[in-house]
Amino acid sequence: MASKKSLVVEYLKYEQMLKEISKGKRIDGRKLLETRSLSIEPGVIEKANGSAKVTLGNTEVIAGIKIQTGVPFDDTPDKGLLIVTSEILPIAASWAEPGPPNAEVIELARVVDRGVRESKMIELTDLCIVEGKKVLAVFVDISVLNVDGNLFDAASYAAVAALLTAKMPKYKIIKEGEIEDTGKQIPLVTKLIPVSTTMALINDAIVVDPTLDEETVMEARFTITTTTKNSICAGQKGFPGGFSLKQIELAVDTALKNGESIRKKIKKSVELAKKK
Amino acid sequence: MSKLLNSKNRRLDGRKLDELRPIKMKVGVIDNANGSAYIEFGRNKVMAAVYGPKDVHPKHMMKTESAILKCRYHMTPFSTGRRKNPAPSRRETEISKIISEALEPAIVMTDYPRTAIHVYVEILQSDGGSRCAGVTAASLALADAGINMRDLTSGCAAGKIDGKVALDLDEVEDMEGDADLPMAILPNLEKVTLLQLDGDFSHKEFIEALKLAKKGCLKVYEMQRNALNDKYFGNEKA
Amino acid sequence: MPEVKRKYVTPGELVGKGRYNRTSNVYQIEDKFYSTRVGMAEVINDSLRVIPLTGPYIPREDDLVVGKIIDHSAFAWEVDINSCFSSFLLAQSVFGRDYSPARDSLTKKFAIGDLVTAKILAFDRTRDPLLSVSGPGLGRINQGEIVSISPTKVPRVIGKKGAMIKTIENYSKCRLTVGQNGLVMISGNPEGIILAKSALDLINHEAHTADLTQKVQDLLSGSNNGEKE
Numbered sequence: 001m002a003s004k005k006s007l008v009v010e011y012l013k014y015e016q017m018l019k020e021i022s023k024g025k026r027i028d029g030r031k032l033l034e035t036r037s038l039s040i041e042p043g044v045i046e047k048a049n050g051s052a053k054v055t056l057g058n059t060e061v062i063a064g065i066k067i068q069t070g071v072p073f074d075d076t077p078d079k080g081l082l083i084v085t086s087e088i089l090p091i092a093a094s095w096a097e098p099g100p101p102n103a104e105v106i107e108l109a110r111v112v113d114r115g116v117r118e119s120k121m122i123e124l125t126d127l128c129i130v131e132g133k134k135v136l137a138v139f140v141d142i143s144v145l146n147v148d149g150n151l152f153d154a155a156s157y158a159a160v161a162a163l164l165t166a167k168m169p170k171y172k173i174i175k176e177g178e179i180e181d182t183g184k185q186i187p188l189v190t191k192l193i194p195v196s197t198t199m200a201l202i203n204d205a206i207v208v209d210p211t212l213d214e215e216t217v218m219e220a221r222f223t224i225t226t227t228t229k230n231s232i233c234a235g236q237k238g239f240p241g242g243f244s245l246k247q248i249e250l251a252v253d254t255a256l257k258n259g260e261s262i263r264k265k266i267k268k269s270v271e272l273a274k275k276k
Numbered sequence: 277m278s279k280l281l282n283s284k285n286r287r288l289d290g291r292k293l294d295e296l297r298p299i300k301m302k303v304g305v306i307d308n309a310n311g312s313a314y315i316e317f318g319r320n321k322v323m324a325a326v327y328g329p330k331d332v333h334p335k336h337m338m339k340t341e342s343a344i345l346k347c348r349y350h351m352t353p354f355s356t357g358r359r360k361n362p363a364p365s366r367r368e369t370e371i372s373k374i375i376s377e378a379l380e381p382a383i384v385m386t387d388y389p390r391t392a393i394h395v396y397v398e399i400l401q402s403d404g405g406s407r408c409a410g411v412t413a414a415s416l417a418l419a420d421a422g423i424n425m426r427d428l429t430s431g432c433a434a435g436k437i438d439g440k441v442a443l444d445l446d447e448v449e450d451m452e453g454d455a456d457l458p459m460a461i462l463p464n465l466e467k468v469t470l471l472q473l474d475g476d477f478s479h480k481e482f483i484e485a486l487k488l489a490k491k492g493c494l495k496v497y498e499m500q501r502n503a504l505n506d507k508y509f510g511n512e513k514a
Numbered sequence: 515m516p517e518v519k520r521k522y523v524t525p526g527e528l529v530g531k532g533r534y535n536r537t538s539n540v541y542q543i544e545d546k547f548y549s550t551r552v553g554m555a556e557v558i559n560d561s562l563r564v565i566p567l568t569g570p571y572i573p574r575e576d577d578l579v580v581g582k583i584i585d586h587s588a589f590a591w592e593v594d595i596n597s598c599f600s601s602f603l604l605a606q607s608v609f610g611r612d613y614s615p616a617r618d619s620l621t622k623k624f625a626i627g628d629l630v631t632a633k634i635l636a637f638d639r640t641r642d643p644l645l646s647v648s649g650p651g652l653g654r655i656n657q658g659e660i661v662s663i664s665p666t667k668v669p670r671v672i673g674k675k676g677a678m679i680k681t682i683e684n685y686s687k688c689r690l691t692v693g694q695n696g697l698v699m700i701s702g703n704p705e706g707i708i709l710a711k712s713a714l715d716l717i718n719h720e721a722h723t724a725d726l727t728q729k730v731q732d733l734l735s736g737s738n739n740g741e742k743e
Contacts, residue, residue: 008584008594010660011627045401046319048354058307062400064354085362090348090396091325093308098348098364098396141353141362143398145323146307310570329570329598340640382525384541384550389639391598419525422569422666424550426541427526464526464548501524508552508567509522509722 007095007216014217021205028211033254035209040157040266042165042273050166050188052269054158057211058148060092063140063158067168067188069179070137072128080127081137084113086144086155093147111196111236112142112156115225118233119194121163126189129171134179136168138188149212152223152236156196157266164190164270192227194234195262197255199223201241206250208258222251226259280437280449287449293442296432296492301413301503303420311421313503317409318446321355321401324413326421329391343388347376349410351399372397375411378431378460378470382415384424393423404447405433411460411470412496419504428500429469431460432492434485436477441484443492457482459489463497519557522722523549523564530555530562539564553666554722567722571597571665571695573643577634580660580693581645583624588615591624593632593645596665596695601643603632608647629655631691631699651691658689658701661711663718665696670721671714678717678727685734686710709734 009017013027020027030036036057045051050065070081086109088096101109116122127136140162142155167185174180200210200218210218219241225234232252237243243251285293297318306312309325316322332338349371353362375397383393395417397410408431415429435445437453450456455475461468477485523529529540529547540547540562549555551566573579573595581593581601591603605620606613624630630645631652637643647653663671671692672679679690686709688702700710713730720726 008582008627010582010629011625012629012655012657012660014627016659045321045354047357047401047403051354060307062352064352066354066359068359085353087352087362089350089352089398090327090394091306091309091312091323091398094327094330098350100363139353139359141359143352143400145398148307311568331598331600388598419552420568422551422566422664424539425525426548426550428524462526464528501527504524504552505522 007212009213009216013213017214017217018203021203021207026207026214032205033208033258035258035262036211038157038262038265040161040269042161042270043276048162049168050162050164052158052161052165054154054161056150056154056157056209058146059144059150059154060146061142061144061151061154061158063142063155063162065162065166066139066141067136067166068139069129069134069171072132072135076124077132078128079124080135082113082117082122082124082140083137084109084116084140084142084159086112086142088144088147088151091146092144096147107236107238108151108155109142111152111223111234112140112159114234114236115156115194115196116140116159116163119192119225119227121160121190121192121194123189123191129179130173130177133177134171138163138166138168147212149210149215150198152198153196153209156194156225157262160193160195161266161270163188164193164266165273193263193266194225194227195259195266196223196225196234197258197262199251199254201243201247206247206254208254222248224252224255226256229256229260232256280452281440285440287437287442289446293440294488294491296444296495297446299496299499301416301499303416303503303507309417309421311417311419311423313413313416313420315409315413315416317405317412318444319401319403320399320406320409322406322409322413323398323400324410324417325396326393326414326417326423327396328393328421329388329423330394332390332392337392338390341389342385343383343391343393345376345380345383345385345393345395347379347395347397347414348372349375349397349399349407351402351406355399355402371407371410374470374472375407375414378411379414379418379429381467381469382425382427382429382462383418384426387424393418402447404445404450405458407431407470408433408458408460412500416500416503420507427462427464428497429460430463430493430497430500431458431470432489432496433458434489434492436475436481436485441481441488443488455481455485457485457489459486459493461490461493463494517558521555522553523555524552525550529564530557534560534562536561537563539566566666568664569666571595573597573599573601573634573637574694575634575637577694578691579632579634579645579695580655580691580697580699581630581632581695583626583628583630585626586620586624588620591620593630595632595643595645595693596662596697597643599637599642601634601645603630603645603647607635624654629660629699631655631693655699658699659707659711661698661700661714663696663698663714665694667718667721668692668694668696670726671698671717673727678730681727681731682710682713682734686713
C-alpha cells in the first residue's frame with residue numbers, strides 16, 4: 001500500500017470534530033448515532049448470478065455473486081461452499097494500489113463472510129448436489145469503487161442484497177456421481193437477513209457509520225451484525241483503542257435498532273428489483 | 277451454414293453489419309479520483325479513473341524529463357461468464373500494456389517531469405471489445421483530470437463474422453466469428469495507436485475492416501466529446 | 515473593440531489558424547492550433563488561449579498556497595500543497611541559519627496536521643517546490659475552515675483585481691485566503707462560513723457561465739434576506 005500521508009486530518013478539522021461530538025453532533029451535521037444516506041441497487045451486473053451496488057455517503061461498492069460447481073471440503077461433504085473476497089480497486093482512492101490484498105482488506109472480506117455465514121442466511125446443505133463429490137460454490141466478490149469510510153457496512157449490504165437477488169443453475173444427477181446443468185436458473189434460497197452496523201470510538205464517544213476522516217482519527221472500531229431486532233450473529237472489534245462495557249452495551253442497542261431500519265431498506269430495494 | 281447472420285445480413289442482436297452496439301458514457305463518476313469516466317459499450321460496463329500526476333514510487337522509475345504512465349486493465353471476478361480469478365492474468369497484463377501505449381501518444385508527457393500518471397481501467401462486466409471500451413473510458417478520465425493532451429483516444433473494433441466484415445463484435449461474435457481487429461485512434465491527429473488482430477482476413481477484407489473500425493472510432497469520438505460537453509458545459513454548449 | 519471569439523473545446527480540437535503571439539493550453543502543427551484541455555477557447559487579436567475548466571495545480575514561484583503539514587524529517591517539513599509534487603519547508607528557513615536539530619524542535623513549530631499559508635520560494639522542472647512561511651500573512655493557520663476548489667477556478671474566485679473575493683467577504687463577513695493551489699481558507703462566524711462556502715461552490719461549478727458575478731451576488735444577497743439578522 002502506498003503512502004497514506006494524504007489521509008492526515010488537519011488539526012483544525014480534528015478540533016472541530018471533537019467540539020461537535022462534545023455537543024452530540026458531527027461535522028457533517030449528523031447526530032452521533034445517525035447513518036449517512038444509503039442507496040442499494042441490485043442487478044447492476046447482468047452476467048453475475050446476483051449483484052448489487054451500494055452507495056453509503058460517498059463510499060461506493062459493488063458485490064457480484066458467481067455460483068458454480070465445486071468440490072466440498074473433506075470434513076463437510078454435504079455442504080456447499082461460501083467464498084467471500086474483497087478488493088479495494090485502485091480507482092477507489094489515491095493510496096489504493098493494485099496487488100494482493102493486505103490485512104485490512106482480508107479483514108473486510110472475513111467480517112462480511114462471518115456476517116453471512118453465522119446468520120445462516122444461506123443453508124449450505126441446500127447447495128449439495130452429490131455428497132462428497134459435487135456441491136455449489138457461492139462466490140461473493142466485493143469491489144470497492146470509492147472509499148469514504150465504513151467499507152464494512154457498505155460491503156456487507158452489497159453482499160446481502162446481491163445474495164437476496166441471486167439465481168443459481170439447477171443441476172440434475174444423471175448417473176451415480178455425474179451431473180448435468182439443466183440450463184434452468186432457480187432463486188438462491190435465503191433465510192434471515194444479516195445487517196452489520198459499524199461504529200467508531202472518538203474521544204470516548206460512539207459514532208455510527210464513520211467517514212474516512214472519522215476513521216483516520218478514531219481510537220477503535222466495532223462492527224456488530226444482527227439478524228432480527230433481538231439477535232446478534234457476528235461481531236468484530238478493530239483498531240488499538242478499547243471500549244468500556246457500557247459503550248459495548250450502547251453499541252449493541254444501536255446495532256439492533258439500526259439493523260431493523262437498514263433491513264427494511266434492503267428488503268424494499270430487493271422487492272423493487274425483483275419487480276423489474 | 278450461417279449462424280451469426282440471418283438472410284438479411286442482420287446479426288443475432290438485430291444489428292446491421294456496420295452498426296455499433298448502444299453506447300453510454302458519463303464523465304466524473306469516482307469522487308476520489310482526479311478524473312474518471314464510466315462507459316457502457318453494449319453489455320460491457322467499464323469504469324476508468326486517473327490519479328495524478330503524482331510522485332513516483334519506486335523512485336528509480338522516475339524520468340527527469342517527462343512523466344511516466346502506469347496503466348492497469350483489470351477484470352472484476354464477476355465480470356465474465358465463469359468467475360474470473362481476481363489475480364491478474366497474462367492477458368490482463370498484455371492489455372494493460374497496449375492500452376498504456378494507445379494513450380501515451382496523446383498525452384503531453386514532457387509537461388509533467390518527474391511524476392507518474394496512473395490510469396486504472398476496471399471491467400465490471402465484459403462482453404467482447406472490453407479493451408476498446410477501456411481505452412475510450414481511460415481517455416475520457418485523462419481529459420477529466422485536466423492532463424494536457426494532444427488528442428483523445430477513441431477505440432472500436434471491427435471483425436469478420438460468417439465471412440463478412442462487421443463492426444464492433446460482441447462476445448459471441450468474437451468467439452464464433454472468423455476474425456477480430458481491435459483498434460484505437462487519435463481522431464484529430466489521424467494516428468492509429470492500438471491495433472491487434474486475430475483470425476483470418478484476406479488483404480481486401482483487412483482493408484475493409486480497418487476502414488470500418490476507423491468509422492466506428494470516429495463515432496465513438498463524437499460520443500466522447502458529447503460526454504465531456506455534458507459534464508463541463510451542460511446546456512450551454514456553444 | 516477587438517473581435518473576441520469564444521467556444522468550448524475538448525483536447526485535440528482545432529482552436530484557430532494563423533499567427534498568434536501569445537498562446538496557452540494549445541499545441542501547434544504548422545499554422546494550426548489545437549486545444550490540450552477541456553475548456554473555453556478564446557481568440558482576441560494576436561492572443562489565442564484555452565481557459566481550462568479542470569486540471570492539476572502546477573506550482574509557480576511566488577504563488578501563495580495553502581498547505582497541510584503531513585510529515586517531517588530532522589531538517590524539513592513535508593507539506594501537501596495539492597499538487598503532483600511533494601513540497602518542502604526547510605527547518606533552516608524557519609529557525610534561521612544556525613538551526614540545529616538537537617536544539618530546535620520541528621514539531622513545536624509545526625506539527626503534522628497543521629495548516630499553513632506559504633509562498634513557493636523555488637520550483638523548476640528539476641526539483642520539488644521549496645516553500646517559505648516568512649512574510650506578512652504567512653505561517654500557521656489558527657482558525658477557520660478549508661474548502662477545496664479546482665485550481666483552474668482560482669482566477670474566477672479572485673476576480674478582476676480581487677473583486678470577487680471582496681464581494682464574498684463583504685456579504686459573508688468572513689476573511690478568505692485563496693491559495694493558487696485551489697485550497698481556500700475561510701475564517702469568520704459559522705453562518706458566514708456556510709454562505710462563503712456556497713458562493714465558492716457556485717463558482718467552482720459554474721465558472722465558465724456568463725454573468726457569474728451576478729449569480730454570485732444573487733446567491734449571497736438572497737441568503738442574507740432569507741435569514742435577516
